[in-house]
Amino acid sequence: MQTRNLTCIGCPMGCALTVEYTPGDKDSIKVTGYTCQRGLKYAIDEVTNPTRTVTGTIRVSNRKNLVVSVKTKDPIPKDKIDAVAEKLKEISVKAPTKIGDVALSNIENTGVDLVITKNID
Numbered sequence: 001m002q003t004r005n006l007t008c009i010g011c012p013m014g015c016a017l018t019v020e021y022t023p024g025d026k027d028s029i030k031v032t033g034y035t036c037q038r039g040l041k042y043a044i045d046e047v048t049n050p051t052r053t054v055t056g057t058i059r060v061s062n063r064k065n066l067v068v069s070v071k072t073k074d075p076i077p078k079d080k081i082d083a084v085a086e087k088l089k090e091i092s093v094k095a096p097t098k099i100g101d102v103a104l105s106n107i108e109n110t111g112v113d114l115v116i117t118k119n120i121d
């Protein structure tokens with residue numbers, strides 16, 4: 001049995017969560033300290049399949065020294081974050097850009113698209 005103390009990132013309340021579990025045994029997971037179901041889900045995901053939304057910038061190829069902000073449309077597995085961050089250095093888009101445009105589909109085979117988060121005329 002292992003114990004992990006987490007701070008829920010679901011809202012500004014930042015509830016202190018305690019998770020007791022046996023790795024590989026989902027039925028063993030016991031969570032305390034959450035105020036709502038989002039915190040319970042976060043705690044379970046953290047010890048089974050932790051994910052994060054990745055944000056960053058990529059180059060705008062047809063504008064000198066300009067970058068545009070991007071993010072993964074949904075959270076991706078934590079172990080893919082480094083690969084995604086590296087990918088951001090390699091890719092670029094052309095202006096104009098619109099919030100929500102897909103800059104790259106299925107980034108690093110996560111099944112998640114990378115989307116633009118800033119309008120550029």
Ligand code: SF4
Nearest residue numbers: 008010011014015039
């Ligand atoms: S458990 Fe619910 S109330 Fe507490 S920080 Fe997470 S989302 Fe917010």
